[in-house]
Amino acid sequence: MDRRPTALLRRARDAVEPPARLVDWSLFAIVVFEAVSGLVSFTVGSASWWPLFWAHRVAGVTFVALLGFKLARVRHRVTDRRQWRPSTGLSVLTTIAAVGALATGTAWVFGLDVRLSYWTLLSVHVGFGLVLVPLVVAHLSTRFRLPRRRDFDRRRTSLKYAGLLVSGAVVYRGQEFANRVLDSSGADRRFTGSQPREGDGNGAFPVTSWVADDPDPVDTDEWTLDVAGATGSDLEFTYDGIAPDAEREALLDCTSGWYTVQRWRGLRVGDLLESAGAAADARYVRFVSVTGYRWSLPIDEARDALLATHVDDERLTHGHGAPARLVAPGRRGFQWVKWVERIEVRRRGDPAQWVVTLVSGFE
Incomplete structure (x- = not known):
């Protein structure tokens, strides 16, 4: 079996993945930032606040990459029953909430407009996000490990995080371009993410x-x-x-x-x-x-x-x-x-x- 592709992928991942403990704390920081910025975004409606919404989305894209690093590192703890612990269930719930928040948010920005009972996908996205905060805190407390000094190789770590954030911005802009090219309903969103409702009057x-x-x-x-x-x-x-x-x-x-x-x-x-x-x-x-x-x-x-x-x-x-x-x-x-x-x-x-x-x- 040719292991070269696997080795190449591993080296590529090592080149962009921050140290494991920094990934864990970065996920926590982004979840807190997303919750706070999301709640603040509910209270503002003028265009001057567009950087807040932009940062919220770029951070969300960056979260996808960090979550991928995390899941690739710990997947064996779920797939191998011998490694199950009392905290495994909490880890699975946290993952479900994270994937749910990402999936509903992604579907919304691409213009998918469905209702789940009384709620739009955006409302469900907010619900997942609010649930995710205490789950991440509880999950982090079960494996509390502060970053080590050697995790902070300033130049290398800074370059990795800069690359992740720039990639997140590029992906976000690419999504906006794709919406315009495909002429999807997501192309008509305001900077707040809201989709248009056309017509006149109460109806x-x-x-x-x-x-x-x-x-x-x-x-x-x-x-x-x-x-x-x-x-x-x-x-x-x-x-x-x-x-x-x-x-x-x-x-x-x-x-x-x-x-x-x-x-x-x-x-x-x-x-x-x-x-x-x-x-x-x-x-x-x-x-x-x-x-x-x-x-x-x-x-x-x-x-x-x-x-x-x-x-x-x-x-x-x-x-x-x-x-x-x-x-x-x-x-x-x-x-x-x-x-x-x-x-x-x-x-x-x-x-x-x-x-x-x-x-x-x-x-």
Whole structure:
């Protein structure tokens, strides 16, 4: 049997593979970075944040190579039953979560758009990623080994990692080029990874709810919109008393992986603040849903926002936030509060809103 190809492959791998302990810690570092950058990416929607999304994807490609090195090194521990340990099951679960995150992320960027029950592939990708963090920590603790001094051959190690990162960037750019050549749906993604939803009005884009934020339809005869807080006078509007005379086109980018550009109509928040006499030292405006869900915007940003009652001349449906929803250009979809019933002018921010995003809607 000719062993030369095998020897050549081994030498090629040795030329690019970092020391084993550095590979293990690099995998841990990338998992943490991917989790943090992924969560932060949910909160930003302006194009100036594109480097964050770019770094997230390049790190993901680099993770593939490092995971390959790791699996090639330890595969015998799974294939040889004599080497099974109590920690073997944990290792297998960690591998499944890692492969699941990579597979769903790859399928998404190539434009595959399928739903698994209520979730898009992007949502499943996020789920795998969140599960992977504690699994990697637990797995690393079973074989805790700090890198040795000889693992840090500065020139050689630096060149290997530079090569991995550059290769990751090249592969990522190649994927974008392939999407354009193949004219796949992945070519239409925004920098956030979201895919387009075309059309006008309520039927043009999906109905989604953040966590459990999904109330029964709001009775417009009973509903009122209150403007209160640091104001000269409080205001109250009934549904029939609203004159939706402000209009703007805005892009809604949902964290479940789609975006749509629609023409929204309703009340300009700046006009409401002026009518209520917002205090000169007010700094934030908080929008509160009938579910208790809430989000705040800096007051200057809030002045330019819209409280929409219509989308493309259609009254908003319940699923899209009727009677009124916040339209906040440059913000992600979960910050476009639905079913708004109260607008509060505040002198201070509201850090507790992050907790409310996770618990509102649960009974």
